[in-house]
Amino acid sequence: MISNKTNQTQRNYLVRQFMAWIRPTSGINSTRLFAWVLIAPAAAYMCLIVAWPLLETVRLSFTNAGIGSEEYVGWANYEKLLNSRKFPATVGRTFYWMFLSVGLKLILGLIGASLLAANLKGKAAFRVLVMPPWIVPIAIGCIGWLWLYNGHFGIISGVLQQLGIIDGPFEFLAYKRSAFYSAIVTDVWIGTPMITIFLLAAMQNVPRDLYEAAYVDGASRWYRFRRITMPQIMPTFVSMALLSAIWTFNSFEIIWILTEGGPRGATTTLIVDTYKTAIANYKYGQGAARAVLIVAILTVFMVLYLWLVKKVNRKFGDNK
Amino acid sequence: MATVALQNINKCFNETQVLDNINLDIKDKEFIVFVGPSGCGKTTLLRIIAGLEEASEGAIIIDNQDVSNSHPIDRGISMVFQSYALYPHLSVFENIAFPLRVAKLPEPELRQRVQEAASVLQLENRLDHKPGELSGGQRQRVAIGRSIVRNPKVFLFDEPLSNLDAALRGDMRVELAKLHHRLNATMIYVTHDQVEAMTMADRIVVLNDGKVEQYGSPMELYHHPKTLFVANFIGQPNMNFLTCQPLHHIEDSLTIDVSGYGHLTLPVHTTGANLGSSIELGIRPEDIQLTDHGEGFTMHIDVIEQLGGSTIAHGQVNDKDFCAVLPGDANIKPGGEIKLAINASKCHIFDADGKAMRRLQSGH
Incomplete structure (x- = not known):
């Protein structure tokens, strides 16, 4: 009898201890511990798919890894890369690609969003029509553009011939300059809808009263756009500009499907160069060095992004 | 200008x-x-x-x-x-x-x-x-x-x-x-x-x-x-309305029968009014006095709001919602009954179309 009672007391004590141990709100430390426990699976997953490959890439960049061999070579890959004649041109081309494409996407996105936000007839239909370039898989869209750019069967060459602007069939992707700008056009076509939709959403969040107040005060349409719409959508605009810059910087499929970086390297951006070196030429070590440099450049971008977002929010936000 | x-x-x-x-x-x-x-x-x-x-x-x-x-x-x-x-x-x-x-x-x-x-x-x-x-x-x-x-x-x-x-x-x-x-x-x-x-x-x-x-x-x-x-819209608290029957009228007076009160003669212009069979008597809550004798309405009190200077009583008269503004020191309790007197010259009367018959004495 006594033994039974002791057992029960002991069992109750253990249950209480266990409950206290698993209860997450019994103090700051255990709250924090509980938070860590909740985050752990996601953190482990991120480590596995982001951190580990990144570290492995950094390690590879210090080797001459190729098929079957792998030796430590110190900074040799970086030295070779920075001393090569082609590399600065590739970096320059990448930035030109990025600024031109992002600039066009932003301008067209802003115009598109303004038109879609305006009280025009049939705007619902236009809102739907804006979406396809974004919704269609990039590869499918690019194959469509491949046909459009084709000299013999493509509609662009055909129309230009009909109009008498060009004499004969013109292969847009066969010449250095036209291939580069053709790739830009395709990239802009694919990237603009998303910017349009995000800017449109930002514009629709601007209270109507603000425009009415400005209208009553005599502000013209342009003045209202400049002093109300732009400041109000600026946080979204800056976010879209920088995210789009990062995506465009890393844009691979469009160039690869259209030109594979050619002709004669005219559309080879950093990411295409990295792929060609590492995967097409099996120079994993040198490819890894390029990838690490891309990470470094994008890290600078990220820092710039966070700084700019903070600054814009302070300038255009509700508080000082 | x-x-x-x-x-x-x-x-x-x-x-x-x-x-x-x-x-x-x-x-x-x-x-x-x-x-x-x-x-x-x-x-x-x-x-x-x-x-x-x-x-x-x-x-x-x-x-x-x-x-x-x-x-x-x-x-x-x-x-x-x-x-x-x-x-x-x-x-x-x-x-x-x-x-x-x-x-x-x-x-x-x-x-x-x-x-x-x-x-x-x-x-x-x-x-x-x-x-x-x-x-x-x-x-x-x-x-x-x-x-x-x-x-x-x-x-x-x-x-x-x-x-x-x-x-x-x-x-x-x-x-x-x-x-x-x-x-x-x-x-x-x-x-x-x-x-x-x-x-x-x-x-x-x-x-x-x-x-x-x-x-x-x-x-x-x-x-x-x-x-x-x-x-109904102007005045706080809202005006009270009681449905009543017109009995007889001359050009500047109207006699009505108010259920629970009896006959009441109001000094109003009746020309052009649509009297019909029932009309609305409007009484502002602040135009009502407590009385303990004679004729008056009996009001059942549901809720009282004591504002210090005045007391607002909410309840029912003839089973219709009714409100009265009474002196701050009025001795009334929820659940009780009080007797209320009205001044005929301060009452409003609305014909069957909801239009007011203009009062002869206006106060203002």
């Missing part, structure tokens, strides 16, 4: 008529309040005067000029919005300066005018702040600042106090009244709050279902409501 005249204003949204033949003459320097329940068309009417909506028919005359098709800036009006409509990314200074920047005023004059407006509204210390850092009352003042800086002929206010708490609303009412005296301008003010209308207006326009129910001074509306609607 800015008179405003609205002539035969009609407004339809698709098939729905929201304003029906509105005619109003607003005198120079008058403080006019449009009051009515939600959806009565008062804000639409204000927006038509502002030029934010177009009237389907009719003309708006400001200062003897037809401005029906003019841009708001050419009408000489400025407007304060319900939501204040302050630009969140601009400082208080820039918010107030906005209309002047649109007008491309030279910088020194602009600064001077913003400073003047800020000083009138006690905002000098807040000029560098953004609207998000201000209290509701301060935001309201910035919105007013933006409207006065342009020296408009007519100020339009669209429910400007509805976002403020009760105490602040009381303060702002007084401030707006002071502002009206200081600026000496014509003001048109929209509200659904009849207390605001009564306390601020020179004249009140009561709107119902897109029509003007009555247009007059606050006291005229209070003492001589022309319709059942106005009687």
Whole structure:
């Protein structure tokens, strides 16, 4: 009898201890511990798919890894890369690609969003029509553009011939300059809808009263756009500009499907160069060095992004 | 000098008529309040005067000029919005300066005018702040600042106090009244709050279902409501109504039978009234006295509200909701019964069409 009672007391004590141990709100430390426990699976997953490959890439960049061999070579890959004649041109081309494409996407996105936000007839239909370039898989869209750019069967060459602007069939992707700008056009076509939709959403969040107040005060349409719409959508605009810059910087499929970086390297951006070196030429070590440099450049971008977002929010936000 | 005249204003949204033949003459320097329940068309009417909506028919005359098709800036009006409509990314200074920047005023004059407006509204210390850092009352003042800086002929206010708490609303009412005296301008003010209308207006326009129910001074509306609607809408607490039967009438008196009270003879003009079989007797809660003898209504008390100076009793008379404002020291309790006396000369009577029969003695 006594033994039974002791057992029960002991069992109750253990249950209480266990409950206290698993209860997450019994103090700051255990709250924090509980938070860590909740985050752990996601953190482990991120480590596995982001951190580990990144570290492995950094390690590879210090080797001459190729098929079957792998030796430590110190900074040799970086030295070779920075001393090569082609590399600065590739970096320059990448930035030109990025600024031109992002600039066009932003301008067209802003115009598109303004038109879609305006009280025009049939705007619902236009809102739907804006979406396809974004919704269609990039590869499918690019194959469509491949046909459009084709000299013999493509509609662009055909129309230009009909109009008498060009004499004969013109292969847009066969010449250095036209291939580069053709790739830009395709990239802009694919990237603009998303910017349009995000800017449109930002514009629709601007209270109507603000425009009415400005209208009553005599502000013209342009003045209202400049002093109300732009400041109000600026946080979204800056976010879209920088995210789009990062995506465009890393844009691979469009160039690869259209030109594979050619002709004669005219559309080879950093990411295409990295792929060609590492995967097409099996120079994993040198490819890894390029990838690490891309990470470094994008890290600078990220820092710039966070700084700019903070600054814009302070300038255009509700508080000082 | 800015008179405003609205002539035969009609407004339809698709098939729905929201304003029906509105005619109003607003005198120079008058403080006019449009009051009515939600959806009565008062804000639409204000927006038509502002030029934010177009009237389907009719003309708006400001200062003897037809401005029906003019841009708001050419009408000489400025407007304060319900939501204040302050630009969140601009400082208080820039918010107030906005209309002047649109007008491309030279910088020194602009600064001077913003400073003047800020000083009138006690905002000098807040000029560098953004609207998000201000209290509701301060935001309201910035919105007013933006409207006065342009020296408009007519100020339009669209429910400007509805976002403020009760105490602040009381303060702002007084401030707006002071502002009206200081600026000496014509003001048109929209509200659904009849207390605001009564306390601020020179004249009140009561709107119902897109029509003007009555247009007059606050006291005229209070003492001589022309319709059942106005009687019910104006006055706090609401007027009590009891259904009664007309017995007989002559030109300036009407005798009615009120259930639970008996016969009552009212000094009213009966000419042209549609007496029908039942009419409504209206009694303001503040026109009722407690009595312990003689004839009177018996009221069952449900709830009492003690305000110190007065006690408001809510309950039933003849199974209809009834309210009485009694002295603060009245010895009454919820669940009890009291006897109430009324003064026939202070009663209102509405015919079968809901139209008031004008009282002979008005008090005012």
